[in-house]
Amino acid sequence: MIDLSDLTAVKSALRAQRIETPSWAFANSGTRFKVFPQAGVPRTPEEKIADAATVHRFTGAAPSVALHIPWDRVADFGALTRYARDLGVEVGAINTNVFQDEDYKLGSVTNPDAGVRRKATDHLLEAISIMDATGSRDLKLWFSDGLNYPGQDDLRDRQDRLAEALREAYARLGGDQRILLEYKLFEPAFYATDIPDWGTAYAHCLELGERATVCIDTGHHAPGTNIEFIVAFLLRAGKLGAFDFNSRFYADDDLMAGAADPFQLFRIMYEIVRGGALDPAYGIKFMLDQCHNIEAKIPAIIRSVMNVQEATAKALLVDRDALRAAQREGRVLESNAILMDAYNTDVRPILADLRTEAGLDPDPIAAYRRSGYQEKIVAERVGGDQAGWGA
Ligand code: LRH
Ligand code: MN
Ligand code: MN
Numbered sequence: 001m002i003d004l005s006d007l008t009a010v011k012s013a014l015r016a017q018r019i020e021t022p023s024w025a026f027a028n029s030g031t032r033f034k035v036f037p038q039a040g041v042p043r044t045p046e047e048k049i050a051d052a053a054t055v056h057r058f059t060g061a062a063p064s065v066a067l068h069i070p071w072d073r074v075a076d077f078g079a080l081t082r083y084a085r086d087l088g089v090e091v092g093a094i095n096t097n098v099f100q101d102e103d104y105k106l107g108s109v110t111n112p113d114a115g116v117r118r119k120a121t122d123h124l125l126e127a128i129s130i131m132d133a134t135g136s137r138d139l140k141l142w143f144s145d146g147l148n149y150p151g152q153d154d155l156r157d158r159q160d161r162l163a164e165a166l167r168e169a170y171a172r173l174g175g176d177q178r179i180l181l182e183y184k185l186f187e188p189a190f191y192a193t194d195i196p197d198w199g200t201a202y203a204h205c206l207e208l209g210e211r212a213t214v215c216i217d218t219g220h221h222a223p224g225t226n227i228e229f230i231v232a233f234l235l236r237a238g239k240l241g242a243f244d245f246n247s248r249f250y251a252d253d254d255l256m257a258g259a260a261d262p263f264q265l266f267r268i269m270y271e272i273v274r275g276g277a278l279d280p281a282y283g284i285k286f287m288l289d290q291c292h293n294i295e296a297k298i299p300a301i302i303r304s305v306m307n308v309q310e311a312t313a314k315a316l317l318v319d320r321d322a323l324r325a326a327q328r329e330g331r332v333l334e335s336n337a338i339l340m341d342a343y344n345t346d347v348r349p350i351l352a353d354l355r356t357e358a359g360l361d362p363d364p365i366a367a368y369r370r371s372g373y374q375e376k377i378v379a380e381r382v383g384g385d386q387a388g389w390g391a
Pocket of ligand 3: 217219220252289
C-alpha cells in the first residue's frame with residue numbers, strides 16, 4: 001500500500017501542472033461520415049477562447065489554449081491575445097494547417113511542385129509571425145504529407161524537401177520560440193507518410209538544432225506501441241517537447257485522454273515524473289488534441305484534464321526508492337507490484353482536496369453543470385462553427 005501520510009511534494013507538483021486545451025475541440029467536429037452539430041458551440045475564435053477559459057475556471061489547470069491557423073485566423077492577433085488574457089488564459093501553441101487546401105493533394109512541404117512547397121512554407125512563416133503577435137512560444141507542425149501508392153513519388157526526395165522547409169522555418173524563429181514536430185503513422189496518406197514515427201521526427205529535429213523537439217500525439221501510433229518507451233528515449237535525448245493527449249482504440253480516434261487506456265497514460269506520466277520533466281520549467285507542453293463528436297464538449301475537456309491529473313497523481317505516488325532497489329536486485333514481481341500499487345490508488349480525494357484548497361469546486365464537472373454556462377451559450381450562440389474537418 002502507498003503511504004499517503006505526507007502528500008506535500010505530490011500536491012505541490014500537481015498544483016504546478018499545466019494542461020493546454022485545443023481551440024478546435026470546442027467547435028463542432030465529426031468523422032468523414034457525419035458531423036453532429038451541437039447547440040451552443042463557438043462561432044468565432046473568441047468564443048472558443050471563452051470556452052477554454054471556462055475549462056480553466058473550473059479546473060484551475062488549463063491556463064492556455066492552442067490555436068489552429070487558419071481555423072482561428074483573426075485580423076488582429078494582439079487584440080485576441082489581450083481578449084484571452086482578460087478572460088484569464090494565454091494563447092498557447094500555434095498549430096499550422098497545410099492539409100486543407102486543393103493545392104496540397106500531393107503534399108505540402110514535400111510536394112513535387114516547388115510553387116506548392118513555397119506556399120506551404122510561407123504558411124509556416126506566417127504562423128511564426130502570429131506567434132510574434134500572440135507571444136506564443138511554440139510552433140506546432142503536423143504534415144499530412146505522404147503517398148497512397150508505391151512509386152507515386154520519390155520517398156527520399158520528399159525527405160530532402162521536408163528538411164528544406166523545416167530549415168527555413170527554424171531559421172525564422174526568434175527569441176525563445178521553438179518548433180514542436182509531430183508525427184503520425186498514417187492518414188490521410190495510407191502507403192507512406194513523410195513523418196510517420198518518432199524516429200523520423202527526432203532525426204529532423206536533430207538536424208535542425210536544439211530549438212526543435214518532438215511532439216507525441218498519443219493517438220498517432222500503431223496499436224500496441226509502447227509509448228512510454230518513446231517518452232523515456234526522447235527525454236534521455238533532451239528531444240521531447242510536447243504531447244497531444246487523446247485516446248485511441250483503433251486509429252487516430254481523438255477520444256478523451258485517459259478514456260481508452262488510463263494505464264497507458266499513467267505509464268507515460270510515470271516516465272515524465274521519472275525524467276524530472278513534469279515541472280513547467282522543464283518546458284514540456286502537455287496539450288490535449290481531441291474531437292468531441294457525440295459528447296458535450298466543455299465537460300468532455302474538463303474530464304480529460306482531470307484524467308491527465310489523475311494519471312499524474314498516480315505517477316507521483318510511485319515509491320521510486322523502493323522501485324529502484326527492487327529493480328537493481330532483479331525482484332521482478334516486486335518491481336511490478338510497486339508500480340501497480342501506485343496505479344491502483346484512488347487519487348480522486350487528493351485532487352478534490354487540492355481543488356478545495358485552491359478555492360475551486362472539488363467536482364469541476366458538477367460545478368460546470370450548475371454554473372449555467374452551457375445554457376447561456378446555447379441561448380446566445382446560434383449557428384456554431386465547425387472545427388475544420390468533415391466539411
Ligand atoms: C493530426 C492532428 C494534428 C492536427 C490536429 C488537428 O491528426 O493530430 O495535431 O493539427 O490533428
Ligand atoms: Mn495532434
Ligand atoms: Mn491526430
